[in-house]
Amino acid sequence: MPHNRPVSDLRNNFADISRTVHETREPVFLTKNGYGDMVVMSLEAYEQKQFESEIYFKL
Template sequence: MPKILPISDLRNNFNKISETCHKEAEPIYITKNGKGDLVVMSLAYFEQLQAKLDLYEKLAVAEAEKLNCAPTVSHDEFMKTLRNKYNA
């Protein structure tokens, strides 16, 4: 369940919020005047999300290339090329 806290808690309980972000590896939603304003998360969680987004972007590019009939290489051919490159 998402944690939602008022902005005053961010100011008054920063260390506790930081600890919670690191322990639970979940974002904390901060409200201002009863409306969503910020999301606070640990750097590790942010980097994990960023890595997922990068992967999804690469997968989307690969899918688009496949749909446009871009030239492909089989797994065996690719591995053979890599082995030749690094074993030479």
């Protein structure tokens, strides 16, 4: 299930967002005025996505 949070949580609840992305290995989608604005994910999850993307590209 996607994790959606307001972008203000990045400032006010950074530790909670950090814990969420590391424990679930899933991205957190941040919204601004109710619309998608950015995505936060752990470095490990990002590197895995990059690796998978490179493999798919080579195929």
